[in-house]
Amino acid sequence: MEANEMTFAETVVSVLTSKFGGTKDNAAKWDACVVVPKEYLHNAVEFLKNDASMQMDMLLDLAGIDYLTYPNHEGPRFAVSYAFKSTKNPGRRVRLKVLVSEADLNVPTITDLYASANWLEREVYDQFGLVFTGHPDLRRILNHVEFVGHPLRKDYPAQKRQWLSTTDFLVPELEKRLEDKGYKVIQRSKEIMPVEEEYLEGSIRE
């Protein structure tokens, strides 16, 4: 059984290396991890999902990495890590990694292949500031709309707090979703703008 898994990992690495110009990530000790060039990422993910020999039909996780203070690291500052799993062949897992330099923060989106990537990519955008090109709705998901900066970057001071003045206005998204389902919005709600006295002390205004 163990031998089979090893062979699968090896085949994945070899296929991705030969087809999409990937390189094996030797830092990953416990699983198969392949570093893929940014321009072939979408093709590689499509191959992993649809190819009969792979059938990686589940996106487990999508996470950003900031290597700014990482010891002995050379190369681009950011990386995005994709973890895939196969539900048809249990035990098959593979990780893809894309390196992103600070000069060009764009990463191609995979929301057209995996719907679960939508919110995960929004989270990476929110916390690291990486821009996923082609994402249908790239907004902040965890932090407030008034938040300035990206808190999981290593150069963001972890204890720097920001006062916020209003609650997030989420009704337009709700109305859009209802309209997609075939409902008709009779009256559109307006956001009540906060008056001057309602700003909390030290809050950031536009």
Add this chain to the structure above:
Amino acid sequence: MSNEAEKPNFITTSLDFLVNWGRTNSLWPFPYGTACCAIEFMSTEVGRYDLSRIGSEYVRFTPRQSDVLLVAGTISYKQAPILKRMYEQMAEPRWVIAMGACASSGGFYDCYCTVPGIDHIIPVDVYIGGCPSRPEAFFEAMFDLQKKIKDESYMKQRAERVKDQLEMIKAKTEQAKAEAREFAREKREELKEFVAEKEQKLVKKAQFWKE
């Protein structure tokens, strides 16, 4: 006379006692539960510990009908405006209990997203330690709050509250009196003129008939 009335006397102290008695024994909590402290509050409220023994019979999930805002759990900066609005919506008299380490001081969340204690946003009456606090600690906090309410003087607060109103009413009355006096003076002058005119006319008429 006024000095005599400002001092507490038998009637005001009895009223204070009555009002405080009513307030201490019907503290309706409004749980703002965001973390594990809210679970402890649930066990405080139900049969085993039974918070309704001290009169906190109903948990009201609307700020309009509750007396005690119970902040149980971590408050993030995204929630802070909501909590402030909720506190402002509560009717007087209102009290706040910060339950657990997170609500009191931010707890171990020393980071960009957590408010370091809700006293940065709203005034707090009683703090409870613990992570999460035990139901006994919550009872202790309620007893502390009851002691605090018993020390309050409703009549004194009321006097302070109506002081401004009284002054405003006095000023308004003065103004109205002055206006009335002015109006009366004008009327009197009008009447005098009218009488003088009439007299002149009568004099003229008398002269005409004489001729």
